[in-house]
Amino acid sequence: AVYAKVEAEKGVNKETFTKVSLVDIFQPILNGITELVIFGKESLEPNQDMIRLRELHFEMILLQREVTLSPIFNLLPTLTRKLNLVPGLRRFAEIMNEQAIIMERQYKLRENAEVLNESVIDRMVLHHRECKQSGRTHEMLSPFSMAGQYNIFQIAGSETSQATSKT
Secondary structure, three states, rough: HHHHHHHHHHHOOOOOOOOOOOHHHHHHHHHHHHHHHHHHOOOOOOOOHHHHHHHHHHHHHEEEEEEHHOOOHHOOOHHHHHHHOOOOHHHHHHHHHHHHHHHHHHHHHHHOOOOOOOOHHHHHHHHHHHHHOOOOHHHOOOOOHHHHHHHHHHHHHHHHHHHHHHO
8 A cells, every 4th residue: 555655646657767765665664563563553544643643753853953952951951951941842841741641542542441462552551450450550651651662662663764774
């Protein structure tokens, strides 16, 4: 389906040479893999929460560059965070809040499911169940930790994919 869509959009055919970016081909596939692993969703058609999480993640990556290139942040990182001197840091916090809300919503959709799969979100549900049963509620993941896990997976997955496609 991904290849057919790219062929139609870019006018790929047997008669003429057509330059196509690998991003057009691989990005939908990689997004689908991410959503399968994290949310257990078997379709390449993501829901609005998944789309928004991905958008927020990419915005965060761009902000990270802005923040780390800021001279004041590099000179006084603790003071900069404390006084909110770099606008990107405020937006970074807003993104994390929104991601945490989305992850909590996705978690709650799976929380009471009887059958869970091997997806990351389902493993979080199982972890929380075990914590509640054993009285280790302090080990339960917060929505912010869940959002952090999502971001880590996105970064690790995209870095691996980039390295693989370059070799």
